[in-house]
Amino acid sequence: MDLGLSGKVVLITGSGSGIGQHMAVAFAAEGAKVAVNDISAKGIEETLRMIEAAGGAGGAAQCDITDTAAVGAMVATAAKKWGRIDILVNNAAVMTQHALFLEKSPEQCDQEIRVTLYGTINCIRAALPGMIARKYGKIVNIATDAARVGQEREAVYAAAKGGVIAFTKSIAREVGRDNINANVISPGATNSPMRNAILDKMRQSMGAERVAEREEKVKRVYPLRRIGEMEDVSNAVLFAASDRARHITGQVLSVNGGFAML
């Protein structure tokens, strides 16, 4: 199915690694021009190399999305380079530590909220005026099923993502009249560097055998009996960002193997 993404300009936050990086390459493969945002210059370089190797077009859009002024400058520079921003994917997020709420410091909690919720708000604030002026835009925000059903050891991260969901719905109501769609893609557990880092830490504290047993138990919670892969999330994001989804807005689509059915 042609998603009609060829020539579209897409800005993806946190696309220097993991799921965002996968999306960046997937958008480029569809012929989109990709502004690759991350706080990590190294990550951006890696993604741009991957895009180039696949014959796609991309450019660096480095900044810390918690810095409102820097986000404004990043969006202005990307829009100047490519002419506009058609699609904004808010993917960057931080989970500082996989630990119980009371084991985490207020500073860790602040960072999770600043990047995950305020970062998303900052980018939407910067990109929306151009979309409204052109009467065209797609906003795709990445949440997590932890925000929909609750998750031990992810309380504040999940709260920040819950904020992203609520914000998306309200924005969708505000800018629908401007031909702008805003939706949420909500992954369940997905094999990515972020998840692998959590598993590695668990292996150090619990041992590899117990972590392997735990993984089997986790799979049994998923009706499809598998953990998601990055391309499962990318596929949903590409659809949500396309005109094939033109009559869908303010919605939350879980990509979760049936883990939760809401």
Ligand SMILES: NC(=O)c1ccc[n+]([C@@H]2O[C@H](COP(=O)([O-])OP(=O)(O)OC[C@H]3O[C@@H](n4cnc5c(N)ncnc54)[C@H](O)[C@@H]3O)[C@@H](O)[C@H]2O)c1
């Ligand atoms: N992996 C999973 O199991 C899973 C499950 C549910 C939801 N998600 C969501 O999917 C998205 C991608 O997750 P991932 O697993 O690829 O994580 P990841 O940690 O690999 O990617 C996050 C990226 O965001 C960047 N980033 C962090 N702070 C930033 C900042 N201040 N400014 C700009 N960039 C910043 C990081 O450098 C990193 O490249 C996140 O929104 C995450 O919450 C992941």
